[in-house]
Amino acid sequence: MNIATTTPSVFDAGLPVIEYHDGHNPDEAHQLIGELRQRAPIVIGPHGPEVLTYDLARTVLRDPRFRVPPGLGLAAQGITSGPLWDRVSTGLLSLDGADHHRLRRLVSKAFTPPATTRLRSTIIDVITELVDPLVSIGRCDVVRDIARPYPIPIICALLGAPREDWQLFSAWTDDIFKIFSWNLANDGPDILRAWDELDAYLDAMVAQRRHRLSEDLISELIRAEDDGDRLTQEELLMLAAVLLTAGTDTTRNQLAASVQALCEHPDQWTLLGEHPELAMKAVEETMRHSPVVFGAMRVATEDVKLDGLVIPAGTLIGANTGAANRDPDVYDQPDRLDITRDGAPAMLTFGGGVHYCLGSHLARLELAEALSVITRRMPNPRRTGPAPWKPLTGMSGPTSLSIEFDIRR
Numbered sequence: 001m002n003i004a005t006t007t008p009s010v011f012d013a014g015l016p017v018i019e020y021h022d023g024h025n026p027d028e029a030h031q032l033i034g035e036l037r038q039r040a041p042i043v044i045g046p047h048g049p050e051v052l053t054y055d056l057a058r059t060v061l062r063d064p065r066f067r068v069p070p071g072l073g074l075a076a077q078g079i080t081s082g083p084l085w086d087r088v089s090t091g092l093l094s095l096d097g098a099d100h101h102r103l104r105r106l107v108s109k110a111f112t113p114p115a116t117t118r119l120r121s122t123i124i125d126v127i128t129e130l131v132d133p134l135v136s137i138g139r140c141d142v143v144r145d146i147a148r149p150y151p152i153p154i155i156c157a158l159l160g161a162p163r164e165d166w167q168l169f170s171a172w173t174d175d176i177f178k179i180f181s182w183n184l185a186n187d188g189p190d191i192l193r194a195w196d197e198l199d200a201y202l203d204a205m206v207a208q209r210r211h212r213l214s215e216d217l218i219s220e221l222i223r224a225e226d227d228g229d230r231l232t233q234e235e236l237l238m239l240a241a242v243l244l245t246a247g248t249d250t251t252r253n254q255l256a257a258s259v260q261a262l263c264e265h266p267d268q269w270t271l272l273g274e275h276p277e278l279a280m281k282a283v284e285e286t287m288r289h290s291p292v293v294f295g296a297m298r299v300a301t302e303d304v305k306l307d308g309l310v311i312p313a314g315t316l317i318g319a320n321t322g323a324a325n326r327d328p329d330v331y332d333q334p335d336r337l338d339i340t341r342d343g344a345p346a347m348l349t350f351g352g353g354v355h356y357c358l359g360s361h362l363a364r365l366e367l368a369e370a371l372s373v374i375t376r377r378m379p380n381p382r383r384t385g386p387a388p389w390k391p392l393t394g395m396s397g398p399t400s401l402s403i404e405f406d407i408r409r
Contacts, residue, residue: 007305007309009309010309010310010315011049011312015042015049016039016040016043016044017043017045018032018036018043018044018045025388026290026322026389033052033320033322033323034326034328036052037052037053037323037327041053041056042307045320047076048316049315050317050320051307051318051319051320051324052323052324053327053329054325054329054331054345054348055327056324057320057323057352058319058324058352059306060319061298061319061348061352061353062352064354065302066317067097067301068093068094068095068096068297068299068355070094070299071089071094074088074184077185084179084191084192088179091241092238092239092242096354102229103231103239104354104358106221106230106231107231107239111358112361113361116362117365119154119157119158119365120369122157123365123366124369124373126153126154128373130145131146131373131378134378135377135408136407138406138407139403140402140403141401141403142256142374142401143252143256143398143400144400146255146370146374147253147259148252149166150251151247151251152166152173152248153166155244155247157216158216158217158243158247158362159202159205159216159217159218159240160205160209160214161205165201169198170248172198173245173248174194175187175190175191175193176191176198176241176245177248178191180394180395195241198241198244202237202241203237206218206222206237209222210222218240221236221239222236243358246357246358246359249395251363252397253292253395253397254291254292255366255370255371256397257286257291257292257397257398258286258290258367259374260290260387260398261289261290261337262282262286262375263382263383263403264337266380268282268337268339269375269381270375270379271339271340272371272372273375278340279368279371279372280364280368281340281341283364284346285338285339286337286371287325287347287349287350287367288331288344288349289325289335290337291322291325291347291349292397293321293396294320294321294322294323294392294396295319295320296318296319296351297316297317297319298316298319299315299316300312300313300314300315300317301313319352321348321351330345331344331345378403379405379406379408380405380406381404381405382403382404383401383403384402385400385402386400387399387401387402388400
């Protein structure tokens with residue numbers, strides 16, 4: 001029996017409509033989400049239904065009947081062909097099934113915990129160099145002075161690129177990440193130009209590494225082999241570009257958001273500063289409490305029954321992980337920031353299922369080391385101005401975060 005004929009469609013159920021996406025205040029968004037979740041676990045968002053509970057979000061992320069939209073949602077902006085579509089639709093983040101499994105299997109060895117741990121000294125050096133000139137001043141803009149420049153030298157070290165080229169990578173990443181801006185009519189040319197320049201740079205790096213392998217990611221991708229299967233040149237360039245862009249803007253924004261969350265909870269800031277062994281827990285808790293990505297889009301490959309409603313085949317559906325991370329049925333006092341929280345389910349900010357973030361180990365390490373250094377060396381922080389956030393539709397996070405802190409004598 002066809003479930004669509006026996007179960008009401010999600011579009012015919014009179015569900016609440018969520019309209020927080022143009023706001024710049026995540027606290028207001030969480031308040032609205034909480035009110036709507038009490039009315040219904042599924043709501044209608046600007047691009048389709050969104051699930052607001054932990055269990056439903058986890059289901060959407062893990063159920064193979066929901067796949068990543070081809071082209072990462074470019075079709076929703078009217079782009080279904082052309083050079084930008086070709087670029088995005090063949091990338092790792094857009095693939096599913098056997099193609100995705102093959103590429104992920106080949107590249108995953110470069111992102112195991114031991115593989116990322118070897119970057120620890122680089123990570124500590126970078127965050128220390130950024131913080132050193134600030135501690136004697138007693139004030140800074142966390143976004144401008146720390147979060148924005150922080151991840152690029154680390155990604156350069158990961159790829160094996162010269163550290164002095166970090167500004168090139170930063171500019172390319174800024175433009176390529178405009179894919180998620182929902183303004184592709186204007187941003188498309190900048191995205192393609194940056195991507196072409198990045199490809200040319202990486203192509204030269206790959207050619208050099210083929211003659212002299214090293215211990216960097218490019219060399220690991222060249223070495224990657226599974227039962228005789230190897231990455232093609234095009235796949236290698238694509239993966240390097242994906243890992244660069246995915247590992248840059250997310251870390252920048254999440255570090256700023258995590259620092260803001262701790263700053264607004266000074267007891268937690270002090271606790272972490274005095275107990276750096278809590279750094280990994282602080283990463284988990286701040287990413288649960290103040291994520292910079294509120295959700296992941298999927299598309300139903302067939303009619304799927306979800307919480308008594310049918311999600312019709314072809315429907316774009318959002319797994320609202322920001323809402324899931326504050327589900328009161330899963331987290332005790334979900335609006336409270338507590339870096340000693342124990343026994344809670346894993347936050348969903350890194351996603352779930354086959355598309356769980358490949359670079360999660362590196363991201364955790366980068367955030368943990370940065371938060372540990374910042375809270376230890378910048379005691380008693382006070383915000384000195386507003387901290388507006390970018391729209392919550394795509395990659396969000398504070399656009400500025402000005403703070404003062406005590407100068408250690």
